[in-house]
Amino acid sequence: MAVSGQEPDRTGVRLQQGLGFGLSGKLLLLTIPLILIVEILIYVPSIANFRVNRLNDRLAAANTAALVLDAAPSGMVPDALARQILASIGARAVAIKSGQQRRLLAAADMPKKIDHDVDMREIGVGSAIFDAFRVMLDSGDEVMRILGPAPGSGQFIEVVADEKPLRAAMFRFSRNVLLLSLVMTSITAGLIYYALHHLFVRPMRRVTANLVAFHENPESTARIIEPSKRTDEIGVAERELSDMQRDLVSMLHQKSHLAALGLAVSKINHDLRNLLASSQLLSDQLASVPDPRVQRFAPKLMRSLERAIAFCQSTLSYGKAQEAPPDRRMVLIEPVVNEVRESAGLASDTSIEWINAIERGLTVDADPDQLFRVLLNLVRNAAQALESDKSGAGVARQIRVTGRREGAVAILEISDTGPGIPEKARAHLFEAFQGSSRDGGTGLGLAIAAELVRAHGGELSLVEGTLGATFRIMIPDRAVELHRLRDARARG
Numbered sequence: 502m503a504v505s506g507q508e509p510d511r512t513g514v515r516l517q518q519g520l521g522f523g524l525s526g527k528l529l530l531l532t533i534p535l536i537l538i539v540e541i542l543i544y545v546p547s548i549a550n551f552r553v554n555r556l557n558d559r560l561a562a563a564n565t566a567a568l569v570l571d572a573a574p575s576g577m578v579p580d581a582l583a584r585q586i587l588a589s590i591g592a593r594a595v596a597i598k599s600g601q602q603r604r605l606l607a608a609a610d611m612p613k614k615i616d617h618d619v620d621m622r623e624i625g626v627g628s629a630i631f632d633a634f635r636v637m638l639d640s641g642d643e644v645m646r647i648l649g650p651a652p653g654s655g656q657f658i659e660v661v662a663d664e665k666p667l668r669a670a671m672f673r674f675s676r677n678v679l680l681l682s683l684v685m686t687s688i689t690a691g692l693i694y695y696a697l698h699h700l701f702v703r704p705m706r707r708v709t710a711n712l713v714a715f716h717e718n719p720e721s722t723a724r725i726i727e728p729s730k731r732t733d734e735i736g737v738a739e740r741e742l743s744d745m746q747r748d749l750v751s752m753l754h755q756k757s758h759l760a761a762l763g764l765a766v767s768k769i770n771h772d773l774r775n776l777l778a779s780s781q782l783l784s785d786q787l788a789s790v791p792d793p794r795v796q797r798f799a800p801k802l803m804r805s806l807e808r809a810i811a812f813c814q815s816t817l818s819y820g821k822a823q824e825a826p827p828d829r830r831m832v833l834i835e836p837v838v839n840e841v842r843e844s845a846g847l848a849s850d851t852s853i854e855w856i857n858a859i860e861r862g863l864t865v866d867a868d869p870d871q872l873f874r875v876l877l878n879l880v881r882n883a884a885q886a887l888e889s890d891k892s893g894a895g896v897a898r899q900i901r902v903t904g905r906r907e908g909a910v911a912i913l914e915i916s917d918t919g920p921g922i923p924e925k926a927r928a929h930l931f932e933a934f935q936g937s938s939r940d941g942g943t944g945l946g947l948a949i950a951a952e953l954v955r956a957h958g959g960e961l962s963l964v965e966g967t968l969g970a971t972f973r974i975m976i977p978d979r980a981v982e983l984h985r986l987r988d989a990r991a992r993g
């Protein structure tokens with residue numbers, strides 16, 4: 502990953518601090534005991550099997566000796582030969598039982614007692630394992646008698662032998678198994694570790710290192726992870742992470758632009774307020790002009806300027822380009838709408854028909870200045886849409902304002918017979934700087950209107966399926982008090 506200056510070191514330190522005992526170490530620690538467990542599971546039956554095989558070998562050799570015994574003329578062999586035969590098969594005595602007869606091959610140094618009987622004709626897995634460990638844990642000179650099927654017509658064959666040589670052989674076997682296990686464990690652990698390290702640990706480390714580096718400077722596009730071509734879950738995680746980082750970087754850039762813009766707006770507001778204040782001083786003098794037309798317009802001009810100054814002031818005192826909380830009261834809506842009509846220049850415009858369909862005496866629980874701004878933005882948009890509409894020559898150019906109350910909610914609608922909302926403006930209609938599709942439009946009007954309505958706990962929405970465009974403002978009254986509810990009921 503391309504990171505510059507001193508940062509790789511810091512990233513390394515953070516990674517080490519964060520990971521502690523890393524994934525690789527944990528993997529190795531987990532692999533070795535798992536392999537050892539598997540090897541123990543293999544060792545236990547193999548040591549039991551080893552002992553059973555040794556005992557069976559003994560019996561096979563004893564069977565050969567029994568054949569010699571059978572071949573001897575009187576059933577007896579010379580003492581020296583008997584000893585030789587017994588030594589070669591590692592037994593102290595061999596006896597064979599056929600019919601009622603039990604013949605003993607030889608009894609060189611016969612022990613006083615037999616410590617263990619091992620019947621090879623009925624041997625189970627459990628007892629074979631148990632006996633194997635018993636033999637290895639014994640330490641003295643125990644003697645065992647091994648019983649097995651006899652050759653020819655014999656019923657069974659018995660071999661009396663020392664356990665010590667068997668135990669020594671079992672220890673030798675175990676030592677060899679142990680050595681082999683160590684070699685196998687090392688090789689297997691190494692291979693598994695190598696494979697897992699390459700498959701998982703390394704890519705995970707890359708992702709982790711990237712996250713740490715990205716966290717240090719989330720505004721830098723250089724820190725966005727370059728996803729690999731993997732198709733597995735890690736590949737998906739890398740691609741998702743990369744997309745997320747890209748979104749985050751662009752969001753942060755947008756946010757810092759907005760912050761800069763907020764500052765610029767504050768500065769503009771500041772000077773605009775001063776300019777408006779000067780205009781207010783000048784327009785004060787208009788009041789003394791006796792011309793009746795001036796007398797009619799001067800108060801409206803004064804009111805507009807006052808409102809503009811108050812707005813600049815409230816924005817400034819709020820610090821950023823954010824709205825002050827609404828100062829709500831019950832406002833009679835009709836005069837506000839009339840003022841909006843005049844401010845939008847529609848009172849004198851005969852090319853656009855104005856239709857007022859507001860319920861008589863309708864009140865809205867709202868901040869009058871903010872409500873004025875919401876309506877002005879919507880009416881301006883409608884007027885601009887009608888003026889820009891070249892195609893709808895045959896359709897009457899109308900703006901209709903409807904107002905009604907549904908219980909504790911006041912509903913206002915601004916409709917026009919213009920071309921309707923263009924497709925490309927629809928997706929981000931209420932988002933700042935996103936929704937404009939108009940030359941010279943900033944895309945702020947609807948965002949501001951929606952924010953103001955939301956601050957009243959209400960909703961501004963586009964009504965679908967109408968001719969032209971219709972925007973609906975719904976503003977609920979503040980907590981419903983009983984007397985208001987009664988009033989509303991009384992009204993129907």
Ligand SMILES: Nc1ncnc2c1ncn2[C@@H]1O[C@H](COP(=O)(O)OP(=O)(O)OP(=O)(O)O)[C@@H](O)[C@H]1O
Pocket residue numbers: 878882883886917919920921922923926930936937938939941942943944945946947948969970
């Ligand atoms: N009544 C309407 N009829 C048709 N299109 C409309 C109407 N109202 C809004 N629009 C569309 O929605 C877009 C966004 O409106 P918005 O008021 O947010 O921004 P604007 O009018 O472009 O700029 P400004 O910030 O100056 O108001 C407009 O550019 C226009 O394309």
Ligand SMILES: [Mg+2]
Pocket residue numbers: 878881882942946947
């Ligand atoms: Mg607008």
